[in-house]
Amino acid sequence: xKKNTFLWIAILLSLAVxxxxxxxxxxxxxxxxxxxxxxxxxxxxxxxxxxEAKNINWDSLKTVYSGNLTDSSTDMELFTAMSGLLNELxxxxxxxxAPGVGFFRSWNRRNKSFFxxxxxxxxxxxxxxxxxxxxxxxxxxxxxxxxxxxxxFYGTITYETHRVGYICIPTxxxxxxxxxxxQQAVDSFNTLDAVIIDLRFNGGGKTEAFVTSLNxxxxxxxxxxxxxxxxxxxxxxxxQLDDHYTNPHPDCLKNKPVAIxxxxxxxxSSDHFILGMxxxxxxxxxxxxxCGAFSSVLERILPNGWKFRLGAQVIYGPxxxxxxxxxxxxxxxxxxxxxxxxxxxFSAIRKGxxxxxxxxxxxxxxxxx
Numbered sequence: 001x002k003k004n005t006f007l008w009i010a011i012l013l014s015l016a017v018x019x020x021x022x023x024x025x026x027x028x029x030x031x032x033x034x035x036x037x038x039x040x041x042x043x044x045x046x047x048x049x050x051x052e053a054k055n056i057n058w059d060s061l062k063t064v065y066s067g068n069l070t071d072s073s074t075d076m077e078l079f080t081a082m083s084g085l086l087n088e089l090x091x092x093x094x095x096x097x098a099p100g101v102g103f104f105r106s107w108n109r110r111n112k113s114f115f116x117x118x119x120x121x122x123x124x125x126x127x128x129x130x131x132x133x134x135x136x137x138x139x140x141x142x143x144x145x146x147x148x149x150x151x152x153f154y155g156t157i158t159y160e161t162h163r164v165g166y167i168c169i170p171t172x173x174x175x176x177x178x179x180x181x182x183q184q185a186v187d188s189f190n191t192l193d194a195v196i197i198d199l200r201f202n203g204g205g206k207t208e209a210f211v212t213s214l215n216x217x218x219x220x221x222x223x224x225x226x227x228x229x230x231x232x233x234x235x236x237x238x239x240q241l242d243d244h245y246t247n248p249h250p251d252c253l254k255n256k257p258v259a260i261x262x263x264x265x266x267x268x269s270s271d272h273f274i275l276g277m278x279x280x281x282x283x284x285x286x287x288x289x290x291c292g293a294f295s296s297v298l299e300r301i302l303p304n305g306w307k308f309r310l311g312a313q314v315i316y317g318p319x320x321x322x323x324x325x326x327x328x329x330x331x332x333x334x335x336x337x338x339x340x341x342x343x344x345x346f347s348a349i350r351k352g353x354x355x356x357x358x359x360x361x362x363x364x365x366x367x368x369x
Contacts, residue, residue: 029303030303031303031304032071033069033070033071033072033073033074033077033078034066034069034070034071034073035303036078036302036303036304036306037065037066037069037078037081037082038066039302039303040082040085040096040302040308041058041062041066041085043298043300043308043310044058044085044310045058045059045235046230046233047230047298047310047312048089048094048230048310048311048312049228049229049230049238049295049311049312049313049314050089050091050295050311050314050330050332051235052235052236053314053322053330053332054089054090054330054332056088056089058235061085061088062085064084065081065082065084065085066081068081069081075098075100075101075304076101076102079096079098079101079102079104082096082104082308083096083102083104086104086105086106087104087106087108089106089333090106090107090108090332090333090334091106091107091293091295091310091311091332091333092105092106092107092267092268092271092291092292092293092294092332092333092335093268093293093294093295093297093309093310093311093332094106094107094308094309094310094311095308095309096306096307096308097306097307097308098306099305099306101306106333107291107292107293107333108333109264109291112264114126114201114265114344114346115343115344115345115346115349116343116344116345117345117346117347118346118347120346125346125349126201128349128350129344129349129354130151130153130168132349132352132353132354133166133168133198133354133357134153134155136352136353136354137157137166137354137357138153138155138156138157138166139158141155141156142154142155143155143181143184143185145178145181147174147176147177147178147181148174148175148176149174150170150171150174151168151170152167152168152169152170152178152181152182153167153168154166154167154168154185154188154189156188156192157196157361159361159364159365160365162193162194162364162365162368163192163193164192164193164194164195164196164361164364165185165188165189165192165194165195165196165256166195166196166198166357167182167185167189167195167196167197167198168198169182169197169198169199169202169213170201170202171202171203171204171205172202172204172205172206172209172210172213172268172269172270172273173203173204173205173206173209173269174205174209177205177206177208177209177212179209179212179213182212182213182216183216183251186216186217186251186252186253187251189253189256190253190254190256192256193256193257193364193368194256194257194258194259194364194367194368195217195253195256195257195258195259196258196259196260196261196357196360196361196364197217197258197259197260197261197277198260198261198357199260199261199262199266199270199273199274200261200262200263200265200266200287200344200356201263201265201266202265202266202267202269202270203265203266203267203268203270203291204267204268204269204270204271204293205268205269206269207269207272209269210269210270210272210273213273214246214272214273214276214277215246215247215248215249215252216248216249216251216252216253217252217253217258217277218246218247218248218252218253218276218277218279218280219248219252219253219254219255219256219280219282220246220248220279220280220281221245221246221247221248222245222246222276222279222280222318223243223244223245223279223318224244224245224246224275224276224278224279224318225243225244225272225275225276225315225316225317225318225323226241226242226243226244226315226316226317226318226320227241227242227244227313227314227315227316228240228241228242228313228314228316229296229312229313229314230312238314241316241320244276246276246277246279246280255282256282257282257364257367257368258277258280258282258283258284259283259284259285259286259360259361259363259364260274260277260283260284260285260286261286261287261356261357261360262274262285262286262287262288262290262336262338263287263288263290263343263344263356264288264289264290264291264335265291266287266290266291267290267291267292267293268291268293268294270290270291271290271291271292271293271294271335271336272294274290274336275294275323275336278336279318282367284339284340284363285336285338285339285340286338286339286340286342286356286359286360286363287338287340287341287342287343287344287356288338288341288342288343288344289334289335289336289337289338289341290335290336291335292331292332292333292334292335292336293332293333294311294313294315294323294331294332295311295312295313295314295315295332296311296312296313297309297310297311298310298311298312311332315331315332325337340359340360340363342355342356342359343355343356344356
């Protein structure tokens with residue numbers, strides 16, 4: 001069979017800088033089921049960062065999922081084998097797109113519904129929740145902007161005798177990310193008693209967007225994370241650790257009590273924004289555990305045209321130890337647990353109540369001096 005020479009296009013979205021580094025890697029594999037599987041396994045073996053952090057034996061898994069593959073295997077059989085490998089990772093940034101066959105995401109909460117009591121992922125339920133916030137909490141007095149189809153809005157919630165600023169940041173991913181609009185919100189919040197930042201259902205986006213907003217809402221310069229990248233063929237080959245700081249600017253939010261609303265669909269840049277804000281002495285988190293998609297992403301194309309992504313970065317706390325949950329599990333795919341755990345209930349939304357928002361307001365009321 002004639003060999004297919006194909007290009008592996010690597011797009012490194014480094015969270016250490018606000019730019020994108022592209023590298024072009026050339027490899028030869030035959031466009032057969034077995035070679036596509038081997039190419040898929042090889043690229044993870046060469047670049048994936050979290051094998052040791054997650055205690056994964058990648059060599060043994062290759063055999064486990066390739067046992068029944070031959071060059072006569074169907075696309076679905078190949079897709080199933082690759083999905084099996086991905087499923088072992090539980091990684092928010094590892095996925096496979098096979099046009100005409102399927103899409104598989106490694107994250108083990110991939111089938112989670114938007115609301116705890118409503119088994120649906122219909123976006124109209126999110127719209128309903130946001131409409132309730134605008135009408136019942138902001139009393140239809142808010143400022144809004146539409147940016148690439150995403151509606152950002154902010155306003156003031158009167159709670160007891162206090163005035164609480166609220167902002168919905170639905171994404172960090174649009175090209176026209178509204179830094180000026182968000183700074184206007186920060187300026188207005190500096191005249192209020194406390195602030196709520198709503199990142200529920202914010203699936204992430206661009207590094208420069210979340211970093212700019214992080215530096216607007218933080219008020220203390222803090223080291224909040226360290227990270228390193230795979231840079232060799234061995235699974236222990238990494239760069240030196242890089243430091244990640246919050247860097248508040250002169251017009252930042254000034255030492256207000258802050259509550260961040262988050263859920264399992266707060267991912268990637270949202271994970272990083274939340275991690276940075278948790279370093280601040282005046283911040284608490286409310287809602288559900290985040291997605292846990294921390295690593296920078298490498299994008300790949302197989303000989304058969306299928307696309308997949310993997311993460312080359314590993315994250316650590318300010319002390320240089322792996323970031324883990326209370327049970328010692330590395331946070332990639334596990335996520336950041338909230339300080340106050342409360343899930344969204346669609347039945348409450350139908351009655352005009354946002355339970356996580358109510359919990360955030362109650363907490364802030366007790367922290368306002």
